[in-house]
Amino acid sequence: xxxxxxxxxxxxxxxxxxxxxxxxxxxxxxxxxxxxxxxxxxxxxxxxxxxxxxxxxxxxxxxxxxxxxxxxxxxxxxxxxxxxxxxxxxxxxxxxxxxxxxxxxxxxxxxxxxxxxxxxxxxxxxxxxxxxxxxxxxxxxxxxxxxxxxxxxxxxxxxxxxxxxxxxxxxxxxxxxxxxxxxxxxxxxxxxxxxxxxxxxxxxxxxxxxxxxxxxxxxxxxxxxxxxxxxxxxxxxxxxxxxxxxxxxxxxxxxxxxxxxxxxxxxxxxxxxxxxxxxxxxxxxxxxxxxxxxxxxxxxxxxxxxxxxxxxxxxxxxxxxxx
Amino acid sequence: xxxxxxxxxxxxxxxxxxxxxxxxxxxxxxxxxxxxxxxxxxxxxxxxxxxxxxxxxxxxxxxxxxxxxxxxxxxxxxxxxxxxxxxxxxxxxxxxxxxxxxxxxxxxxxxxxxxxxxxxxxxxxxxxxxxxxxxxxxxxxxxxxxxxxxxxxxxxxxxxxxxxxxxxxxxxxxxxxxxxxxxxxxxxxxxxxxxxxxxxxxxxxxxxxxxxxxxxxxxxxxxxxxxxxxxxxxxxxxxxxxxxxxxxxx
Amino acid sequence: xxxxxxxxxxxxxxxxxxxxxxxxxxxxxxxxxxxxxxxxxxxxxxxxxxxxxxxxxxxxxxxxxxxxxxxxxxxxxxxxxxxxxxxxxxxxxxxxxxxxxxxxxxxxxxxxxxxxxxxxxxxxxxxxxxxxxxxxxxxxxxxxxxxxxxxxxxxxxxxxxxxxxxxxxxxxxxxxxxxxxxxxxxxxxxxxxxxxxxxxxxxxxxxxxxxxxxxxxxxxxxxxxxxxxxxxxxxxxxxxxxxxxxxxxxxxxxxxxxxxxxxxxxxxxxxxxxxxxxxxxxxxxxxxx
Numbered sequence: 113x114x115x116x117x118x119x120x121x122x123x124x125x126x127x128x129x130x131x132x133x134x135x136x137x138x139x140x141x142x143x144x145x146x147x148x149x150x151x152x153x154x155x156x157x158x159x160x161x162x163x164x165x166x167x168x169x170x171x172x173x174x175x176x177x178x179x180x181x182x183x184x185x186x187x188x189x190x191x192x193x194x195x196x197x198x199x200x201x202x203x204x205x206x207x208x209x210x211x212x213x214x215x216x217x218x219x220x221x222x223x224x225x226x227x228x229x230x231x232x233x234x235x236x237x238x239x240x241x242x243x244x245x246x247x248x249x250x251x252x253x254x255x256x257x258x259x260x261x262x263x264x265x266x267x268x269x270x271x272x273x274x275x276x277x278x279x280x281x282x283x284x285x286x287x288x289x290x291x292x293x294x295x296x297x298x299x300x301x302x303x304x305x306x307x308x309x310x311x312x313x314x315x316x317x318x319x320x321x322x323x324x325x326x327x328x329x330x331x332x333x334x335x336x337x338x339x340x341x342x343x344x345x346x347x348x349x350x351x352x353x354x355x356x357x358x359x360x361x362x363x364x365x366x367x368x369x370x371x372x373x374x375x376x377x378x379x380x381x382x383x384x385x386x387x388x389x390x391x392x393x394x395x396x397x398x399x400x401x402x403x404x405x406x407x408x409x410x411x412x413x414x415x416x417x418x419x420x421x422x423x424x425x426x427x428x429x430x431x432x433x434x435x
Numbered sequence: 436x437x438x439x440x441x442x443x444x445x446x447x448x449x450x451x452x453x454x455x456x457x458x459x460x461x462x463x464x465x466x467x468x469x470x471x472x473x474x475x476x477x478x479x480x481x482x483x484x485x486x487x488x489x490x491x492x493x494x495x496x497x498x499x500x501x502x503x504x505x506x507x508x509x510x511x512x513x514x515x516x517x518x519x520x521x522x523x524x525x526x527x528x529x530x531x532x533x534x535x536x537x538x539x540x541x542x543x544x545x546x547x548x549x550x551x552x553x554x555x556x557x558x559x560x561x562x563x564x565x566x567x568x569x570x571x572x573x574x575x576x577x578x579x580x581x582x583x584x585x586x587x588x589x590x591x592x593x594x595x596x597x598x599x600x601x602x603x604x605x606x607x608x609x610x611x612x613x614x615x616x617x618x619x620x621x622x623x624x625x626x627x628x629x630x631x632x633x634x635x636x637x638x639x640x641x642x643x644x645x646x647x648x649x650x651x652x653x654x655x656x657x658x659x660x661x662x663x664x665x666x667x668x669x670x671x672x673x674x675x676x677x678x679x680x681x682x683x684x685x
Numbered sequence: 686x687x688x689x690x691x692x693x694x695x696x697x698x699x700x701x702x703x704x705x706x707x708x709x710x711x712x713x714x715x716x717x718x719x720x721x722x723x724x725x726x727x728x729x730x731x732x733x734x735x736x737x738x739x740x741x742x743x744x745x746x747x748x749x750x751x752x753x754x755x756x757x758x759x760x761x762x763x764x765x766x767x768x769x770x771x772x773x774x775x776x777x778x779x780x781x782x783x784x785x786x787x788x789x790x791x792x793x794x795x796x797x798x799x800x801x802x803x804x805x806x807x808x809x810x811x812x813x814x815x816x817x818x819x820x821x822x823x824x825x826x827x828x829x830x831x832x833x834x835x836x837x838x839x840x841x842x843x844x845x846x847x848x849x850x851x852x853x854x855x856x857x858x859x860x861x862x863x864x865x866x867x868x869x870x871x872x873x874x875x876x877x878x879x880x881x882x883x884x885x886x887x888x889x890x891x892x893x894x895x896x897x898x899x900x901x902x903x904x905x906x907x908x909x910x911x912x913x914x915x916x917x918x919x920x921x922x923x924x925x926x927x928x929x930x931x932x933x934x935x936x937x938x939x940x941x942x943x944x945x946x947x948x949x950x951x952x953x954x955x956x957x958x959x960x961x962x963x964x965x966x967x968x969x970x971x972x973x974x
Binding site: 116117118119120121293294296297298299300301302304305307308309311312313314315316317318319320 | 486487488507508509512513517518520524525526527528529530532533534536537538540541542545546547548549550551552553554555556560564576577595596598599
């Protein structure tokens with residue numbers, strides 16, 4: 113009897129290699145800790161989108177809303193007296209998750225196009241809300257005065273981003289492990305079931321609505337953690353964390369990296385942000401043009417992202433053995 | 436004789452189109468009941484109403500003694516009624532085994548487990564293989580659904596339904612598109628189901644209908660034309676008149 | 686009390702006229718080809734820049750620059766439709782969104798490259814400037830001109846759709862594409878012409894709107910939400926649908942900014958979500974699934 117293949121927790125060598133890379137980078141690229149943190153944060157943010165988009169099939173044009181809510185929550189908490197990092201993140205996650213829960217009921221109604229518009233609308237609504245509530249959020253000027261206490265009471269958030277990087281890496285890795293476990297669990301199967309056939313799921317006894325509400329809430333929470341990390345490590349929160357540009361950029365990153373492959377968001381974030389850092393530094397207009405062109409070509413020709421390309425290569429390599 | 440499933444005056448209309456009109460039927464426990472009728476007679480609509488995919492314009496549906504007319508679809512499945520689809524509705528990106536394991540987990544109420552991987556759910560995996568075996572799908576356990584040949588997909592349709600351990604099974608043209616030789620096989624699996632499972636099936640192949648059905652209901656234009664044993668229905672002049680135009684390709 | 690209210694209404698209607706002009710093309714694209722075109726604002730922008738270039742560099746008078754804008758945008762639309770858009774009619778909405786965002790980025794970058802990042806100035810001809818007094822309210826002449834233009838265009842469009850052969854074929858294709866092709870209607874050609882008409886109107890709107898909406902490279906992203914709203918809330922399949930939704934949006938937006946400036950655009954977005962959830966097929970439309 114052939115071995116049964118079911119989602120498991122076995123670690124591939126490539127995964128281990130993947131996670132050793134940021135650790136190595138910590139030592140190899142001492143001047144780039146701030147960029148490194150940014151990549152990890154965006155990677156986590158992209159992972160949160162992958163959970164609903166890649167695995168469950170809910171497309172969102174407004175996911176930055178939860179990122180921003182997490183960022184402002186953590187930032188405001190620290191600004192107004194409570195600068196403990198981990199509890200700040202926890203609180204950011206809870207607030208984002210709550211918001212995700214409340215808006216999920218709006219999102220799960222309606223067909224694909226209506227959802228697209230509703231998520232866009234929610235993103236814009238939250239942006240406007242933060243903009244108008246400038247007396248809390250600092251509006252266009254942003255939220256300053258975010259003072260963090262020491263991590264574990266020992267390590268300071270310094271300006272070089274040294275400790276911040278390790279803190280970010282630790283949190284992102286921990287959350288990643290959680291997401292990875294969930295994706296490989298029966299609940300993860302459910303998500304893919306909803307993506308593959310919304311019609312069949314009720315017929316095996318699963319409530320699509322309840323699944324979508326819970327995954328949307330969870331995803332919002334993870335996005336909130338990413339936002340909180342941003343606030344804590346940069347000690348500043350701007351309105352751009354909530355902007356449509358951020359939501360659109362996230363979409364692009366995830367599609368580049370590959371949806372539904374767990375690592376797509378992280379890889380996409382790394383490639384995108386490194387490319388942007390390099391190219392946009394040369395000429396921002398050129399960067400925008402080539403990015404647009406790449407997107408157009410991707411949709412017309414490539415269809416999958418980096419992870420899909422890798423999977424294809426792996427299948428080609430495996431074929432002689434399987435025959 | 437306990438009644439497993441019953442409808443009272445079930446109707447569905449969209450504007451002027453009356454897909455189902457005043458259908459009152461009852462199905463005892465263990466029934467092997469075929470629903471036949473020309474194309475557009477409203478057979479699939481009837482199943483959609485029973486499962487809750489469509490809301491009726493009027494009428495009631497009762498599972499045993501319980502009124503389920505307003506119950507959402509997944510709740511009806513939890514009460515023991517499930518279906519297969521005429522147009523294959525499976526999970527293309529999931530493997531055969533993953534699909535059935537998922538269905539088993541849902542039935543057990545374990546679909547929401549997030550702290551343990553699926554690979555560690557040994558009981559569910561074993562049960563899934565046990566469901567696949569009599570349908571001869573165990574060798575395709577790791578194959579992605581979209582890579583399965585059509586005939587195997589129809590069998591998976593049934594496997595998924597069986598995974599819910601239904602008390603009432605609604606089969607919408609289970610052998611649709613399968614060549615005659617293999618379609619008998621499908622029905623033999625169905626026939627081997629426990630005697631207390633109530634089975635309703637829509638079918639166009641009259642050979643299969645007369646072989647496996649104990650009772651037949653004929654639907655025409657959304658209404659029940661007649662109902663009875665195969666012999667009674669075959670002898671009914673009205674039924675033959677309705678099918679006179681259909682004999683060309685059967 | 687009444688005067689400012691009338692003023693707000695009037696401003697809202699002229700704003701709505703612009704939104705309709707640009708948004709109607711998007712509504713048709715959505716309904717006929719089931720395509721979510723976030724790049725639609727870019728076609729309006731093309732029209733705007735063509736009009737500006739014609740007026741400022743070649744000395745073309747304003748009233749001539751407008752049809753020029755229409756033609757230019759229609760041409761660009763037709764070319765892109767035949768070369769790029771047609772391959773994506775059956776693609777998922779996400780793919781269409783990504784594609785059109787990509788096109789938008791390219792358009793914005795191109796505009797920045799050729800025209801710089803700032804707003805384009807426009808000098809309206811003398812006879813369109815100033816104000817006219819009606820019922821005790823001072824109404825801007827240009828705004829009257831906008832509303833007038835759109836009224837004429839709505840009449841023309843309605844005639845086109847209801848009285849011409851093209852119009853009948855268009856309606857057939859919107860209703861049931863397969864059946865239309867089955868009776869010999871050249872659906873490809875209908876798509877191309879309709880798309881070009883939609884982008885042409887958008888270009889015209891872009892040219893007309895330089896004064897009220899401004900023209901800078903960021904135009905497509907700034908206003909795309911409004912055009913989307915016009916299309917989705919108005920529903921597809923009618924002209925009056927987008928017209929009504931554009932007017933509602935225009936009036937509410939202006940009114941919101943006037944009466945509740947602390948809340949501003951918040952009103953629009955909240956209204957949008959509510960309308961979408963209550964009327965998922967739009968106010969007057971049917972959804973093409």
